[in-house]
Amino acid sequence: MDSNSNNNTKSIKRKVVDQLVEGYEFATQLQLLLSHQHSNHLIDQTRLVSGSGSPDPVDELLAKILGSFHKTISVLDTFDPVAVSVPIPVEGSWNASCGDDSAAPASCNGGDSGDSKKKRLGVGKGKRGCYTRKKRSHTRVVEARSFEDRYAWRKYGQKEILNTTFPRSYFRCTHKPTQGCKATKLVQKLEQDPEMFQITYIGYHTCTANDQTQAKVEPIDSEIMMDSDKTVAETTAQNHVNAKIQEQDNNISSVTVVSTVKEEEKNNGDLSKEYCEGSSTDGDLSLVWQDIMMFDDHQNQYYCGEISTTTSHHFGFVDNDQFSSFFDSYCA
DNA sequence: TGCATTTGACCGTA
DNA sequence: TACGGTCAAATGCA
Numbered sequence: 001m002d003s004n005s006n007n008n009t010k011s012i013k014r015k016v017v018d019q020l021v022e023g024y025e026f027a028t029q030l031q032l033l034l035s036h037q038h039s040n041h042l043i044d045q046t047r048l049v050s051g052s053g054s055p056d057p058v059d060e061l062l063a064k065i066l067g068s069f070h071k072t073i074s075v076l077d078t079f080d081p082v083a084v085s086v087p088i089p090v091e092g093s094w095n096a097s098c099g100d101d102s103a104a105p106a107s108c109n110g111g112d113s114g115d116s117k118k119k120r121l122g123v124g125k126g127k128r129g130c131y132t133r134k135k136r137s138h139t140r141v142v143e144a145r146s147f148e149d150r151y152a153w154r155k156y157g158q159k160e161i162l163n164t165t166f167p168r169s170y171f172r173c174t175h176k177p178t179q180g181c182k183a184t185k186l187v188q189k190l191e192q193d194p195e196m197f198q199i200t201y202i203g204y205h206t207c208t209a210n211d212q213t214q215a216k217v218e219p220i221d222s223e224i225m226m227d228s229d230k231t232v233a234e235t236t237a238q239n240h241v242n243a244k245i246q247e248q249d250n251n252i253s254s255v256t257v258v259s260t261v262k263e264e265e266k267n268n269g270d271l272s273k274e275y276c277e278g279s280s281t282d283g284d285l286s287l288v289w290q291d292i293m294m295f296d297d298h299q300n301q302y303y304c305g306e307i308s309t310t311t312s313h314h315f316g317f318v319d320n321d322q323f324s325s326f327f328d329s330y331c332a
Numbered sequence: 333t334g335c336a337t338t339t340g341a342c343c344g345t346a
Numbered sequence: 347t348a349c350g351g352t353c354a355a356a357t358g359c360a
Binding site: 156157159161167170172184186227 | 349350351352353354
C-alpha cells in the first residue's frame, strides 16, 4: 500500500518536474525570441542611449520567470532527487533525456572501450549496430547555400539515397563524445539546384560548448520540446519561429518545418507508461501542473493555485511542507 | 601523433 | 525485405 503510494507520488513528482523543465525551456525560448526581436527593434535606440544601462522590462520579467522555474525544479530535487532524474537545463539548452534516444551507443561499447582495435568482421555481430536508432524527433528541414553553421559538426557517414543524385552526409555534434550532445544533421544537395543544400537538423544541442560561446544563445538549438499536448499547428508554428531565426544566421533561403508529432506522440506514450506506474493520468498531471506555479524565494513560498489557459490566475501560498503535502494529497 | 573523414558493414524500421 | 541511419576500422591530413 505505502510503496504503491510512494511510487505514485514519485511518478507524479517526476511528471511535474518534466512539465516544469518544459516550461522553463519554453520561457527560455521566449526570452531568446524576444531578445532577438528586441535587438532588431531597439538597436538604434540602444546606440542612441548607450550607457543608460536600464534593464529591459521584458528581459527582467523573463529572468524572473526562468528563475522561478529553476528554483522550483531545484526545490523538487531536494524533495526527491530520483524524481528529478532529468538535468535542470542550462539556458538555451535542454537535453531530452526523456526517452527517445536514451539508449546511448556508448554504453553498448562500454565494456570493450579498452581494446577498441578489433577486426571488423566476426566481431561485428553483437557489437556493431548495438544502438537504438534515434526517432525522427525534433527535426526541422532548411535549405541553404551553405550547410555550415556556428556549430562544430563531425561527419560520421555518407550514404547514397535511393532516387537521389547526390549522397546524403551525416553529421553529429563534435561534442558528442565529451558532453553527450545528441544534435545531428543530415545534409544533401538539392537535385534541382546543386548549389543548395537541404539540411535536416535532428535534435538540439545539449553541449554547454565552452568553446562555442554562442551555443547558449542559439535559438535553433533551444529546440521546442514537442509533446502530445501540442497540436501540429502549435508545434509547427514554434518550429517556424526557430527555423526563421536560423535562417537569418545561415543565409537560408527557405524553411520547411517537418512535423514529427506522430513520432513524438508515440514517444510520449512510451514515456508516459514509463513514468506513470501508478494510476495517474495525463489529466492528473495537467491538473497538478496547473496548480503548481512558482516558488518565491523572498517569502520561501510556493505560489499555488489555478491557472487557466487564458490570463486569469488565482494564486494562493503554501510553504515547503504544505507543498510536499500537496503532492502527497494528489497521490492519495 | 592525434583528429577528422571515408567507407563498407550492420541493424532498426517501415 | 529494402532502405536509411549509425558504427567503427581504415585512411587522410596537419
